[in-house]
Amino acid sequence: MSLFWYLSVSFVLFFCGIAVMIARKNIIAILLGIELILNAAALNFAAYTRFLNQNLDGHIMSLFIIIIAAAEAAVGLAIVIRFYQIRESIHIDDATQLQH
Amino acid sequence: MSADNLNVYMPVVMLMFIAVATVVLALLVGKLIRPHNPFDNKEQAYECGEDPIGIAWSNFNVRFYVVSLIFIIFDVEGALLFPVAAVFKSFIEIGEGSVILATFALFILVLAVGIVYCWRKGDLDWVKGFTSEELQNLSKAKDAQ
Amino acid sequence: MFDKLLFFSSFLLTISGAAMVLGSKDLVRACIALLACLFGVAGLYATLNADFLAATQLVVYAGGVVILMLFAIMLTGGSNNAVNRFGINKVPSMGDGKTLAFGILSGAVATLTIFKITKNVFIDYNLQEIPGYSSTVEQIGQLLVTNHVLAFEISSILLLGALIGAAVIARPRKS
Amino acid sequence: MNPTFVTYLEQFLGYPATNLMAAVFFLVAVSILVGVMATIGGLGTYAERKISADIQARIGPNRVGPFGLLQMLADGVKMILKEDIIPSKADKLIFILAPMMAMFGVFATLAVLPFSSGLTLTDLNIGVFYVLGVGSFVGVAIFLGGYASNSKWSMLGGMRGASQIISYEIPVTLSILVAVTMAGGLSFSTLVEAQTGLPHGWYLFHNPFSFIAFFVLFIGALAETNRAPFDLPEAESELVSGYHTEYTGMRFGFFALAEYVEVFVVCGIAAALFLGGYKVPFDLGNGEVLSNALMNIPFLKMVVPMTNGTPIFKLLGSGLGQLLQLGSFFTKTLALYYVVIWIRWTLPRLRVDTLMTLCWKYLTPIALFNLLGAATWMVVFHGKSIYQIIFESGAAQAVGGH
Numbered sequence: 013m014s015l016f017w018y019l020s021v022s023f024v025l026f027f028c029g030i031a032v033m034i035a036r037k038n039i040i041a042i043l044l045g046i047e048l049i050l051n052a053a054a055l056n057f058a059a060y061t062r063f064l065n066q067n068l069d070g071h072i073m074s075l076f077i078i079i080i081a082a083a084e085a086a087v088g089l090a091i092v093i094r095f096y097q098i099r100e101s102i103h104i105d106d107a108t109q110l111q112h
Numbered sequence: 113m114s115a116d117n118l119n120v121y122m123p124v125v126m127l128m129f130i131a132v133a134t135v136v137l138a139l140l141v142g143k144l145i146r147p148h149n150p151f152d153n154k155e156q157a158y159e160c161g162e163d164p165i166g167i168a169w170s171n172f173n174v175r176f177y178v179v180s181l182i183f184i185i186f187d188v189e190g191a192l193l194f195p196v197a198a199v200f201k202s203f204i205e206i207g208e209g210s211v212i213l214a215t216f217a218l219f220i221l222v223l224a225v226g227i228v229y230c231w232r233k234g235d236l237d238w239v240k241g242f243t244s245e246e247l248q249n250l251s252k253a254k255d256a257q
Numbered sequence: 258m259f260d261k262l263l264f265f266s267s268f269l270l271t272i273s274g275a276a277m278v279l280g281s282k283d284l285v286r287a288c289i290a291l292l293a294c295l296f297g298v299a300g301l302y303a304t305l306n307a308d309f310l311a312a313t314q315l316v317v318y319a320g321g322v323v324i325l326m327l328f329a330i331m332l333t334g335g336s337n338n339a340v341n342r343f344g345i346n347k348v349p350s351m352g353d354g355k356t357l358a359f360g361i362l363s364g365a366v367a368t369l370t371i372f373k374i375t376k377n378v379f380i381d382y383n384l385q386e387i388p389g390y391s392s393t394v395e396q397i398g399q400l401l402v403t404n405h406v407l408a409f410e411i412s413s414i415l416l417l418g419a420l421i422g423a424a425v426i427a428r429p430r431k432s
Numbered sequence: 433m434n435p436t437f438v439t440y441l442e443q444f445l446g447y448p449a450t451n452l453m454a455a456v457f458f459l460v461a462v463s464i465l466v467g468v469m470a471t472i473g474g475l476g477t478y479a480e481r482k483i484s485a486d487i488q489a490r491i492g493p494n495r496v497g498p499f500g501l502l503q504m505l506a507d508g509v510k511m512i513l514k515e516d517i518i519p520s521k522a523d524k525l526i527f528i529l530a531p532m533m534a535m536f537g538v539f540a541t542l543a544v545l546p547f548s549s550g551l552t553l554t555d556l557n558i559g560v561f562y563v564l565g566v567g568s569f570v571g572v573a574i575f576l577g578g579y580a581s582n583s584k585w586s587m588l589g590g591m592r593g594a595s596q597i598i599s600y601e602i603p604v605t606l607s608i609l610v611a612v613t614m615a616g617g618l619s620f621s622t623l624v625e626a627q628t629g630l631p632h633g634w635y636l637f638h639n640p641f642s643f644i645a646f647f648v649l650f651i652g653a654l655a656e657t658n659r660a661p662f663d664l665p666e667a668e669s670e671l672v673s674g675y676h677t678e679y680t681g682m683r684f685g686f687f688a689l690a691e692y693v694e695v696f697v698v699c700g701i702a703a704a705l706f707l708g709g710y711k712v713p714f715d716l717g718n719g720e721v722l723s724n725a726l727m728n729i730p731f732l733k734m735v736v737p738m739t740n741g742t743p744i745f746k747l748l749g750s751g752l753g754q755l756l757q758l759g760s761f762f763t764k765t766l767a768l769y770y771v772v773i774w775i776r777w778t779l780p781r782l783r784v785d786t787l788m789t790l791c792w793k794y795l796t797p798i799a800l801f802n803l804l805g806a807a808t809w810m811v812v813f814h815g816k817s818i819y820q821i822i823f824e825s826g827a828a829q830a831v832g833g834h
Contacts, residue, residue, distance in 0.1 A: 040326060058302055
């Protein structure tokens with residue numbers, strides 16, 4: 013398997029992520045899209061490590077991307093839940109005010 | 113060659129496949145011999161004999177979320193600690209034990225601060241205890257009745 | 258032979274999972290599609306000899322993020338279309354044809370832009386497969402406590418910040 | 433390259449197996465293993481009923497087959513013959529998917545379980561971590577099973593089950609980290625080979641911290657497999673039957689089978705990490721000791737011509753060694769399995785708030801500081817166990833005194 017295949021998977025993931033982020037009106041669905049984009053980036057790092065250089069710095073990068081994705085999901089969903097407690101909605105168009 | 117290396121995943125893939133195939137096969141074989149006689153009352157969700165009211169997909173306690181939130185942070189911590197723990201012994205053998213212990217301990221202690229914070233703020237309590245004021249108010253309300 | 262099988266099954270799982278996240282009408286099903294997609298990515302990591310990353314992917318996503326998302330979906334009203342007191346759909350539609358078309362268009366533009374930038378990488382480089390390494394766990398562990406020790410320690414502070422911040426935001430309040 | 437079941441066979445073949453041969457070997461081994469595991473799962477239900485009967489001074493199943501041993505087959509046939517009901521309001525796709533996912537998560541963990549030094553299907557570098565990763569599918573499956581039924585009981589059971597499983601994963605992970613810190617590797621062969629056959633070299637008795645870690649791991653494993661006293665997701669007195677209230681027939685059967693196999697798997701992991709796993713006392717499992725002993729028996733020497741007889745002895749000794757290792761592993765695992773069932777019929781069920789208190793206020797802090805303590809012990813005593821410190825350094829002093 014050549015690098016091309018891995019990069020093509022990564023492109024598809026990135027494309028789906030961007031499309032989900034823009035097409036959805038539901039905040040949780042948008043967070044799903046962000047997870048896809050972060051995965052595309054992490055996969056790219058691992059693929060470049062395999063094909064371009066032997067040292068594992070790329071894997072460390074992917075590891076930290078996964079960690080940041082988890083932290084992002086935790087804080088993002090906490091904000092969604094708080095927003096739901098205030099407005100009883102998770103429609104992105106309802107999030108128009110910075111304070112309530 | 114990488115192809116040889118990947119052979120170690122062969123049983124993993126086979127087990128995953130067989131586990132799913134067993135379920136599908138058993139259900140397909142069962143379909144040939146088991147009775148099939150559905151009617152409305154049978155297909156209702158069980159609610160102690162009453163007709164179900166509303167749907168079950170409704171709001172739940174935020175406690176579930178807070179618990180899973182603390183979980184995911186510690187899960188990620190575990191994922192980061194595993195490779196460090198795996199090299200712990202070899203670092204001791206080359207005489208760098210105190211260095212890696214300091215790294216290890218700092219990482220754990222920083223996260224221990226997190227759990228202490230959540231403990232103090234009551235996020236670890238499943239049922240928030242009542243304060244003495246609230247208890248008094250409750251008993252007053254009871255007396256008024 | 259087996260490496261190709263592993264690669265293409267993971268490839269199909271990833272691509273179809275991502276497409277289902279994009280196309281699904283139901284939020285919980287989109288979440289399961291995300292799980293399938295991330296599992297496929299873990300398989301791809303395995304074909305890249307990144308065994309530790311594959312397992313981390315499973316531990317963090319399958320065990321953590323997806324459960325967190327499912328909990329968040331249940332806490333924000335499930336996946337029914339009940340209307341709240343403001344007359345707004347509690348769980349809004351997953352987007353209609355218009356937003357979907359716009360999303361796909363802008364996604365294509367963004368992806369192609371990046372494709373254009375990174376094109377040189379796999380045209381100019383003389384790519385050959387580097388022989389696989391035996392174990393990445395020890396090497397990653399060694400890197401984490403030597404070259405990347407600052408990142409390792411700071412990530413604990415990041416996690417602490419995320420824990421405290423999210424706990425403060427999501428904490429149930431007495432009204 | 434990691435040792436697998438096929439590399440073990442290659443030693444006897446004398447030449448490396450091709451990919452196709454490896455696939456065939458693996459397929460046979462995997463099929464046998466799945467069959468054995470399904471039987472163990474079935475026998476688990478039988479053992480549960482027999483032991484509970486014993487504890488409550490009853491007889492238990494005794495009608496089908498000798499001692500009621502075929503009861504599990506009768507149960508299986510009954511489950512296949514039962515009508516399969518899917519509630520009309522359920523989410524049908526997820527309803528069908530949930531038991532599959534539970535089976536998937538549990539059976540995939542079998543790939544790295546170290547039955548013996550040769551019969552480990554594949555000894556991945558990431559062994560324990562892989563088990564944690566794949567095992568977390570069970571939590572998702574339980575949540576989805578509860579969600580898809582669209583019944584209030586199921587939903588509550590599913591939410592409780594998922595939050596309980598993920599909560600107790602933290603103490604379990606931290607306790608596994610104690611063993612990893614002491615052995616210096618994640619693969620099961622590293623973890624098991626670092627211990628000895630006799631109890632003084634087990635990680636259970638390595639230092640005080642690992643002693644505590646084993647019990648934290650065991651309690652956490654009970655909760656992760658939803659066994660009593662932590663069987664809140666299926667608490668019949670308050671939640672009807674929990675997340676599988678709406679499941680009938682074989683679909684329920686798969687949830688139950690997955691649970692029993694998972695209990696076996698976590699007992700096996702606890703045995704491998706802290707009780708010496710497949711190690712046999714006096715290094716008998718190695719095979720060389722046994723084959724040397726066999727070669728010295730004069731009777732056999734006469735029967736088998738010595739010229740081409742040596743490989744046979746080697747094969748015989750190795751095979752016997754593997755059998756001893758299997759026996760050692762299964763003895764320890766089944767002993768833990770018995771304790772799990774014993775606990776179920778002894779202790780009352782916890783309340784949901786006490787459950788969370790136990791996990792977050794007791795087990796997690798204990799496990800965290802346990803891990804720190806074990807790491808400090810490793811650095812201060814250079815990885816020596818209590819036994820080594822007391823006896824071997826004492827012996828060295830005695831020698832030095834003379």
